[in-house]
């Protein structure tokens with residue numbers, strides 16, 4: 616084989632390898648190709664150089680590791696795994712979440728209050744993720760912020776970051792966190808994270824604008840990096856068109872139990888629920904119509920959105936809830952009451968939005 620033919624073959628091999636490793640940068644493929652060529656020239660054996668390069672390359676490309684704190688049912692985990700990260704630790708203190716989580720992921724969730732979790736129990740990792748409790752900042756709650764015991768867990772996140780010094784983190788919370796206490800809560804969060812050496816940025820993203828999921832769900836994402844270079848390279852994802860409609864998330868055949876026909880609330884709502892392409896919400900004794908033709912923000916509370924179908928008025932099913940959160944079709948739920956599943960999904964994230972952020976974090980970290 617002539618030298619140029621050999622090099623063309625090597626380049627093809629490099630391209631094929633790229634398909635096996637997610638998130639590879641052009642530069643890494645180029646380095647791989649050059650390495651392959653040099654090894655080949657040195658020992659004149661394609662097989663031997665290929666093995667050497669693959670070992671070398673696997674070491675370079677070993678997946679970035681993350682930990683899934685406040686893991687819930689693993690929405691953030693699915694997103695980060697889809698972006699090419701490897702999960703090495705998961706924690707939550709909710710027994711019911713653990714049942715759902717362990718049904719779906721191979722390494723078990725550690726069931727423990729985060730305040731009792733010692734950093735020695737956590738293996739080394741590159742990225743910390745945490746959708747920490749949002750009730751203290753939520754418009755739907757009492758909005759006590761850091762006065763609320765549940766928000767104190769933020770300081771456990773800081774403790775773990777300080778002890779383990781991972782390269783990056785992503786925190787998720789309700790949009791209102793940015794306005795809470797006239798912006799002082801977010802300021803405090805920035806101060807705490809910057810004090811331990813992180814460069815921090817944040818953005819509010821709506822799932823219907825950034826995830827191609829027909830749900831009006833705005834969440835704040837706080838991202839930080841230890842080194843300046845990765846921080847500069849990181850950008851939040853851009854808006855993308857919403858091509859999915861509510862029909863992409865609705866199931867065709869639904870069990871009778873989800874229909875409202877002749878149930879107590881039926882008489883109150885039947886004359887107001889008139890449009891089949893609209894999702895409604897019964898909240899605080901009022902019926903709210905979603906004018907944007909998307910699903911209103913799914914919550915962990917008992918107000919499940921309502922729709923009108925040919926067979927009558929019904930609530931969304933748990934599977935539809937999962938679809939509006941962008942969960943994969945093969946995600947499994949245990950045999951528990953529907954309300955447990957609604958609550959778990961309402962507390963979770965819209966997977967495609969987090970996945971797009973995770974990909975940007977991966978890019979920033981792997982090109983630095």
Ligand SMILES: C[S@@+](CC[C@H](N)C(=O)[O-])C[C@H]1O[C@@H](n2cnc3c(N)ncnc32)[C@H](O)[C@@H]1O
Nearest residue numbers: 685687688689690691707708709728729746963
């Ligand atoms: C907003 S949810 C996060 C859901 C998760 N991102 C998901 O995709 O399912 C917050 C989670 O934090 C957990 N949590 C709250 N306080 C905790 C604590 N002190 N220790 C451990 N987990 C806690 C709750 O059980 C809940 O599952």
